[in-house]
Amino acid sequence: MAGFPGAHAERSDADYVVVGAPLDRSTTYQPGTRFGPRRIRAVAESFEDYDHHTDSRFTALDVHDHGDVHPGGDVEEYLTFLEGVVGDADRDGAVPLLLGGEHTVTVAAVRALEPDVFVCLDAHLDLREEFGGDPYSHSTVTRHALSVAEEAVILGARAGSKREWERTAAADVTVVPPEEVPDWDPAFDREVYLSVDIDAADPGFAPGTGTLEPFGLDPATMERVVRTVAPQAVGADVVEVNDQDDDQAAVLGAKLARSVVFAHADARTYR
Numbered sequence: 001m002a003g004f005p006g007a008h009a010e011r012s013d014a015d016y017v018v019v020g021a022p023l024d025r026s027t028t029y030q031p032g033t034r035f036g037p038r039r040i041r042a043v044a045e046s047f048e049d050y051d052h053h054t055d056s057r058f059t060a061l062d063v064h065d066h067g068d069v070h071p072g073g074d075v076e077e078y079l080t081f082l083e084g085v086v087g088d089a090d091r092d093g094a095v096p097l098l099l100g101g102e103h104t105v106t107v108a109a110v111r112a113l114e115p116d117v118f119v120c121l122d123a124h125l126d127l128r129e130e131f132g133g134d135p136y137s138h139s140t141v142t143r144h145a146l147s148v149a150e151e152a153v154i155l156g157a158r159a160g161s162k163r164e165w166e167r168t169a170a171a172d173v174t175v176v177p178p179e180e181v182p183d184w185d186p187a188f189d190r191e192v193y194l195s196v197d198i199d200a201a202d203p204g205f206a207p208g209t210g211t212l213e214p215f216g217l218d219p220a221t222m223e224r225v226v227r228t229v230a231p232q233a234v235g236a237d238v239v240e241v242n243d244q245d246d247d248q249a250a251v252l253g254a255k256l257a258r259s260v261v262f263a264h265a266d267a268r269t270y271r
Contacts, residue, residue: 003067022034205252
């Protein structure tokens with residue numbers, strides 16, 4: 001398997017560690033997230049090395065690709081193992097960047113990194129306790145995150161059950177609807193985990209995802225959010241990309257993954 005383009009650093013020298021997490025277990029409409037990490041890596045091959053926003057080159061930012069952590073038959077065991085991989089990167093002083101895979105993989109990273117705030121670009125609230133009897137469904141991710149983080153901020157949400165919407169009334173959940181995301185101005189002084197579910201984008205921009213929801217975000221808005229939040233992030237992910245389009249979702253996901261690294265590294269330079 002080819003690594004993420006430009007991720008040439010040795011593991012011992014890495015400031016950022018890319019980890020593929022091709023879990024494809026609970027997708028409720030269009031499966032294929034097992035191919036997400038592969039497609040994201042493949043389309044990134046065509047990108048320019050240079051980022052004009054930060055005047056930096058991706059190949060100079062000490063990124064290492066760990067490769068994929070392949071799931072077995074038990075999702076809890078998989079999440080525990082993935083948590084260990086993410087935790088190892090963090091203990092070595094590197095920022096982990098997960099490539100999914102269904103959104104469930106985020107649970108492992110949040111458990112490993114223990115952020116204060118969980119920030120998620122997502123079409124769905126993901127606050128269910130279970131879905132179809134599955135407590136680790138991709139629709140339970142934000143609820144799991146809140147068992148670790150003090151607060152969740154969901155950007156672009158436009159779908160959820162009645163009970164989920166009622167849950168958003170609590171003080172530890174903030175929902176920013178799609179029409180308000182362009183003007184959202186965060187002021188975090190705490191550690192943040194940034195999760196990018198590609199279905200936050202309107203399906204016209206990224207149809208290659210499991211559960212499509214119209215009236216979503218445009219790519220420029222998503223990039224602004226990513227570059228704004230990334231400097232405070234202890235880890236991040238791009239999830240729910242599948243192979244059911246002509247790589248529109250993968251291209252957007254790959255660009256946003258690189259934006260995390262560029263923006264975080266740029267902020268680190270000036271700290």
